[in-house]
Amino acid sequence: MKKERIVSIKVLALALAVFIPICGLKAQHLDTTKVQPIKEVVISTSRSELDPDKVGRSITIISSEQIKNSGANSIAEILSQQEGIYMVGTGQTPGQLQNLFMRGTNSNQTAIMIDGIRMTDPSTADNAIDFSELSLSNIDRIEIVRGSQSTLYGSSAIGGVINIITKKGMTPGVHADADIRGGTFGTKTSLLSENLFLNYTHTSGFYANAEIYNNKTNGLDATVDTITNQMKVFGATQYAHQNRSFNDFTKTDVMAKLGYRNTKWDLFAAYKRENQSTNIDAGAYTDDRAYKVGFVRNLTTYGIGYKFGKHFNINYIGGLTDLKRIAVDDSSVVDSSGAYNHNYFKGTFKGSTMTNEIQANYRIQGFNMVAGVSAFNEKMSSDTYFYSSAYGGYDTHLNTDSLHISVSTFSEFVHADIDGSLINDKYSFLALSLGARNTQHQLFGNNFTYEINPSIKVPGNGLLFASWSTGFNAPSLYQLYDPDRQAPFNITRGNPTLKPETSNSMEFGFKQKVNEQISFHFSYFKTVVENSIDYVYLWNPLVASNQLTFSDYMGDTYVNIGKQTNQGFEFGVHTRLTDKFLISGNVSLTNGKVEYDPANIHTTHIQGGQVQLFANGAFLNANTESFGLVRRPSTANLSLTWIPVKKLSFRADVRYAGPRYDVYYNSALGPNGAQSTKAMGDYTLVDLFVRYRIFKGLEAGIRLENIFDEKYYEIYGYTTRGRSIYLNLRYSF
Numbered sequence: 001m002k003k004e005r006i007v008s009i010k011v012l013a014l015a016l017a018v019f020i021p022i023c024g025l026k027a028q029h030l031d032t033t034k035v036q037p038i039k040e041v042v043i044s045t046s047r048s049e050l051d052p053d054k055v056g057r058s059i060t061i062i063s064s065e066q067i068k069n070s071g072a073n074s075i076a077e078i079l080s081q082q083e084g085i086y087m088v089g090t091g092q093t094p095g096q097l098q099n100l101f102m103r104g105t106n107s108n109q110t111a112i113m114i115d116g117i118r119m120t121d122p123s124t125a126d127n128a129i130d131f132s133e134l135s136l137s138n139i140d141r142i143e144i145v146r147g148s149q150s151t152l153y154g155s156s157a158i159g160g161v162i163n164i165i166t167k168k169g170m171t172p173g174v175h176a177d178a179d180i181r182g183g184t185f186g187t188k189t190s191l192l193s194e195n196l197f198l199n200y201t202h203t204s205g206f207y208a209n210a211e212i213y214n215n216k217t218n219g220l221d222a223t224v225d226t227i228t229n230q231m232k233v234f235g236a237t238q239y240a241h242q243n244r245s246f247n248d249f250t251k252t253d254v255m256a257k258l259g260y261r262n263t264k265w266d267l268f269a270a271y272k273r274e275n276q277s278t279n280i281d282a283g284a285y286t287d288d289r290a291y292k293v294g295f296v297r298n299l300t301t302y303g304i305g306y307k308f309g310k311h312f313n314i315n316y317i318g319g320l321t322d323l324k325r326i327a328v329d330d331s332s333v334v335d336s337s338g339a340y341n342h343n344y345f346k347g348t349f350k351g352s353t354m355t356n357e358i359q360a361n362y363r364i365q366g367f368n369m370v371a372g373v374s375a376f377n378e379k380m381s382s383d384t385y386f387y388s389s390a391y392g393g394y395d396t397h398l399n400t401d402s403l404h405i406s407v408s409t410f411s412e413f414v415h416a417d418i419d420g421s422l423i424n425d426k427y428s429f430l431a432l433s434l435g436a437r438n439t440q441h442q443l444f445g446n447n448f449t450y451e452i453n454p455s456i457k458v459p460g461n462g463l464l465f466a467s468w469s470t471g472f473n474a475p476s477l478y479q480l481y482d483p484d485r486q487a488p489f490n491i492t493r494g495n496p497t498l499k500p501e502t503s504n505s506m507e508f509g510f511k512q513k514v515n516e517q518i519s520f521h522f523s524y525f526k527t528v529v530e531n532s533i534d535y536v537y538l539w540n541p542l543v544a545s546n547q548l549t550f551s552d553y554m555g556d557t558y559v560n561i562g563k564q565t566n567q568g569f570e571f572g573v574h575t576r577l578t579d580k581f582l583i584s585g586n587v588s589l590t591n592g593k594v595e596y597d598p599a600n601i602h603t604t605h606i607q608g609g610q611v612q613l614f615a616n617g618a619f620l621n622a623n624t625e626s627f628g629l630v631r632r633p634s635t636a637n638l639s640l641t642w643i644p645v646k647k648l649s650f651r652a653d654v655r656y657a658g659p660r661y662d663v664y665y666n667s668a669l670g671p672n673g674a675q676s677t678k679a680m681g682d683y684t685l686v687d688l689f690v691r692y693r694i695f696k697g698l699e700a701g702i703r704l705e706n707i708f709d710e711k712y713y714e715i716y717g718y719t720t721r722g723r724s725i726y727l728n729l730r731y732s733f
Helices: 002-023 064-070 075-079 477-481
Strands: 059-063 085-088 099-102 110-114 139-146 160-166 173-184 190-201 206-218 230-233 236-239 249-261 265-279 291-308 312-330 343-364 367-388 394-399 405-419 430-441 445-458 462-473 501-513 518-539 553-578 581-596 610-613 624-627 635-645 648-657 660-666 674-680 683-695 698-705 724-732
Touching (some): 075 085, 099 160, 462 518
Antiparallel strands (some): 139 160, 173 190, 291 312, 343 367, 367 394, 367 405, 430 445, 553 581, 581 624
């Protein structure tokens, strides 16, 4: 019975997403949860204010009002409902690693920004940001641009750009928004968060914002418990799983922003501090009672803009961020009897970035151009210590502070949107966007990217568009410079001979605005990434791969392994059937492959060693192909909103993730073991959010997640939240 119900939900989601726009149902205007509001402007797609319905790219704008209407607890939950995006970690216990995959690209190939300042994590192996550090506080809107945007944003924008834009000034006066929510998502779990936002805006244009967000979560056991045998604990018989740890999470964000805006000037300076702590486990199905990670990020952003009349303006933005992650694992449980392995590990990982950009915009009828220069610097360092009492005691200590690991890039870019009306109004249905960027990387030298994006306006408010763009993704500092090495070969894990990943992306799409209440869009895309980077083992080349032993190990490193191809189809629809009923939905079909080519590998660094891919355990002795992408399924989302009376609204969300592959460690793949691929089943989640306005400014809400208590994995061996309930109370004026 449950299987039939889930199948029916999937069919309903897909059918509504495909056939609603065909119905052409007449609707009444109501200003709630439309994904692309008609009065919104999109900045991220061209660094200029443009009507999103006239932009020939696949974009989504999510306003602060839409975020509030969703009842979501995190940015990851909001993004997981958008086409072309799959968020890993959204359904796990809060505080665990959350990664984003856009259009099949890797998690470090989408540029994440706050107010146009690129957010990275130089202290990690791949430089990708963990979305668990981003809360929903202080957000004015989120702009999503799919497809390569390296022309405008440089490295890491192969899959697209997500720009989180924070709040500025409001209407003159004092404003406040206070929110408190609490809930539970499993046995012995609880979540309690508080958020307070304050704003003062003067009639002159001066404004001051302040906000604090606090979250305390008593979480689930992050890994799946498969132990069922009984054991003795303090003289009593208990089940082994009662000795397992629960993974708690605490987080506090503090923000402040000062600014001034009028018809000519736009100045601001902002500061944000994130401080969080979480308990993590050792790996899939592997509990760890004593592994804790603390994380602190300080972010300072600032900018100044001036308009020289209605045609020309110039802007400067800058940002400084420093972060520190401290991981401590002090002797973890290793068996069902509660024994400890008497190991100790402490790692301190630091990173910092600095961004400075100047851009000028020039606009006349039929022509809009932006040109600028950008400087970006990243630094990282680490200090790790490991001790084991095995074999009479063993310890290692590695500190990279003295290496001064850093890299700088400098870029020049230009982008132009040309409308046919520049020549004659009768050609206004034609448009062309062109862009180019030269990135001067400290290690790789010059890298040139470009974009060609024509579009044609179709009678009836339609837009047919295409794009061809190239992309660029530099290796992380860790991949380039990590000094860890295997004696006596002295092959460092970091590989300074790595080449940057480069891409070619194409897209064909159509968007149609039937009327003020009904719109839909679809697109086909294909992205080919050359020089893909992967982690490998190196082995003695004189010994057959099936006869290798530990003594043949030469070390581990990163190499360019070949190319990855992603392609897919996206469809989205937004419509209001009546003044009380809204439906929106999307479908994303994604697939891909990786082609491994030994000729891509720079042989100097690996000293002739046999290359074994950690990703699947295969030895890279000849050209091979691997079909299917890890953790990147096809998806479908459906959202239904019903407003029976003015004060009351109901929203139901259905989220479907298709079959996909995941990986797990397999000790049988060579002396060191490697990853094996495992097929993962699909799943469907249904959530309900009810909101009631008690009186002006005061609202109460209740959110039920995973109503049917679906059992599923996002990551193999890690638990996900079951049926959950959250209550919230919000007051604003």
